[in-house]
Amino acid sequence: MxxxxxxxxxxxxxxxxxxxxxxxxxxxxxxxxxxxxxxxxxxxxxxxxxxxxxxxxxxxxxxxxxxxxxxxxxxxxxxxxxxxxxxxxxxxxxxxxxxxxxxxxxxxxxxxxxxxxxxxxxxxxxxxxxxxxxxxxxxxxxxxxxxxxxxxxxxxxxxxxxxxxxLSRPADELHSADVAKKYTVQPGDTLMLIAEAMYADARRWRPIADANALGDPLRLTPGQVLLVPKLRN
The missing domain is CATH 2.40.30 (Elongation Factor Tu (Ef-tu); domain 3)
Known part of the structure; x- marks a missing residue:
């Protein structure tokens, strides 16, 4: 072959x-x-x-x-x-x-x-x-x-x-999880890493998965653009 x-x-x-x-x-x-x-x-x-x-x-x-x-x-x-x-x-x-x-x-x-x-x-x-x-x-x-x-x-x-x-979070924006954002997936990224960077809480990965209709949260493609929704209280 x-x-x-x-x-x-x-x-x-x-x-x-x-x-x-x-x-x-x-x-x-x-x-x-x-x-x-x-x-x-x-x-x-x-x-x-x-x-x-x-x-x-x-x-x-x-x-x-x-x-x-x-x-x-x-x-x-x-x-x-x-x-x-x-x-x-x-x-x-x-x-x-x-x-x-x-x-x-x-x-x-x-x-x-x-x-x-x-x-x-x-x-x-x-x-x-x-x-x-x-x-x-x-x-x-x-x-x-x-x-x-x-x-x-x-x-x-x-x-x-x-x-x-x-993945920057300036001192005055550390609690800006109430604003929707977009994120481009890079090699090695996981939803937990993205949630930690965007929400300062790796446990909040599920809202990202739901907002992007990810059937398999473990399969992310580099270059893929994800919507990072604002968190609801």
């Missing part, structure tokens, strides 16, 4: 047109980052021990490296190589094109859209699953191979995507 190789794709909308970027090579690893912010509560200090007070969670992030190589995958539209560069070639070969033409498609995700005036929200998919939804916050391009004429033909782009919604 032949298993089809699935490529990671980055889906977004640019100037009102849906765009899907497919990775030339799949990343070797994915680094998901989640963080909770705590601070000392001096008012609750007992003896020499001060309590910790939860202040919220910054947006989740996903880091990955994308590899690009146009040396081994030349552009058929390019001009033929000068035979002086490849004296041993038995057939005429097309010149590899500038790899930065491909990396720019990724770097461009940090640039504002003409319609929305902000960078696009990206959905990263790999196979059947959705890996992450968020914006590209950083893209560092490193070129590692050049032709004799200086044309860059091999590069990697280190990307860091950040979710748009932060």
């Amino acid at each position: 032949v298993v089809k190789l699935e490529k990671l794709t980055i889906e977004h909308v640019r100037d009102g047109v849906p765009v899907s970027l497919k990775a030339l090579f799949n990343p070797a690893r994915l680094v998901f980052r989640r963080k909770a912010t705590w601070e000392r509560d001096e008012a609750a200090q007992v003896g020499w021990i001060s309590a910790l007070k939860f202040r919220g969670s910054p947006p989740a992030s996903l880091a990955l490296d994308l590899f690009f190589d146009t040396y081994d995958a030349p552009d058929p539209a390019s001009a033929p190589w000068a035979r002086a560069l490849v004296p041993f070639a038995s057939v005429t070969r097309n010149a590899p094109h500038d790899v930065l033409d491909q990396t720019w498609a990724i770097e461009r995700l940090t640039r504002p859209d003409r319609e929305t005036h902000e960078p696009p929200t990206c959905t990263l998919r790999w196979g059947r699953g959705t890996l992450f939804c968020g914006v590209l916050a950083e893209a560092d391009t490193t070129v590692t191979l050049f032709l004799p004429d200086g044309t860059p033909v091999r590069a990697s782009v280190s990307c860091r995507f950040v979710a748009r919604e932060a």
Whole structure:
């Protein structure tokens, strides 16, 4: 049985047109980052021990490296190589094109859209699953191979995507469970974690499940948008 190789794709909308970027090579690893912010509560200090007070969670992030190589995958539209560069070639070969033409498609995700005036929200998919939804916050391009004429033909782009919604609860909003909200599911989320972040009570997960008609509360899909209803007294 032949298993089809699935490529990671980055889906977004640019100037009102849906765009899907497919990775030339799949990343070797994915680094998901989640963080909770705590601070000392001096008012609750007992003896020499001060309590910790939860202040919220910054947006989740996903880091990955994308590899690009146009040396081994030349552009058929390019001009033929000068035979002086490849004296041993038995057939005429097309010149590899500038790899930065491909990396720019990724770097461009940090640039504002003409319609929305902000960078696009990206959905990263790999196979059947959705890996992450968020914006590209950083893209560092490193070129590692050049032709004799200086044309860059091999590069990697280190990307860091950040979710748009932060699980933040400022000090003056710690009891704001009486306001309906929306939340985008991230990898590793559970209803109990979401309830803890939004209601400050992990036991209040059932109102979220009921409001979104979740038949199986244990099955959440990254990128899924949930309505977080206000709590009734």
